[in-house]
Amino acid sequence: MTDGEAYTLADEIVARARIHAREVVDEYGLAVDLSALEWTVSARARRRAGACRWQPDREVATIVLARRAYERYDWPAFAGIVRHELVHAWEFQQFGESGHGSRFRERAAALEAPRYCESFAEPRYVLRCRAADCDWHATRHRASKPVKAPNQYRCGACGGVYEVEHAASGRTWTTASGYGGAKAALGDDW
Structure with a gap:
């Protein structure tokens, strides 16, 4: 940020997620190339607390985190969402694909990452x-x-x-x- 720019909630979410990602890589040895990760926050998401999008032409994974989920969950629950998306990023970086199959489930369990998250918005x-x-x-x-x-x-x-x-x-x-x-x-x- 430059002088005069306000620190936003999205900045806070991304900063905390990046710090947690470094801790996960260091603590659990998850082989994610953090320099090939981009982070963004969705103010519109209502159902998904997070998503990981793979850009194979750039070999970059973008982790999208939902602002509403951050506001609704406590930090330990939201950190679980970050770990869940990091597993997707790891799969994309290592295998070029990701899903919720056995490889994902095994790695997510090792990181104590949830397979699914509870809804954070009331259904319409x-x-x-x-x-x-x-x-x-x-x-x-x-x-x-x-x-x-x-x-x-x-x-x-x-x-x-x-x-x-x-x-x-x-x-x-x-x-x-x-x-x-x-x-x-x-x-x-x-």
Whole structure:
């Protein structure tokens, strides 16, 4: 930073993540080339606390961390997210690919990194099976096709019909026209 620039929350997140990354490399011996890592913060991310993107032409991994997750989690939990993304960076640097397979799981366990993280944002929509003997439900953060036209899809457990609830208002619908009606009725509260 130059004189007069304000220190932002994104700067804090990146600084703490870089420090933690150095500690992980030193403590656990993770063979990640830290000079081939870039860091950024997403202010928009709602579901993923982190991501690792590989740029094979440059052989650079970019770790993206979610500001909302940083604000919601305590540091030990967020540090686990950093370690999770470092495992992806290691896989990209060593093998040119990454996933959540056995190699990833083994390395993540050695680093005490979570395989998945808890949601840090409340879902916008809840899908629930309408069958009396089924308790299937799913959550969504975006208005996906199953949210907009639930009558074209079926329950993930029993194959029955389901309804969608707009979590903030409690409004429900089972058809595409119901979705449109709920959206119109809620207006700015959508």
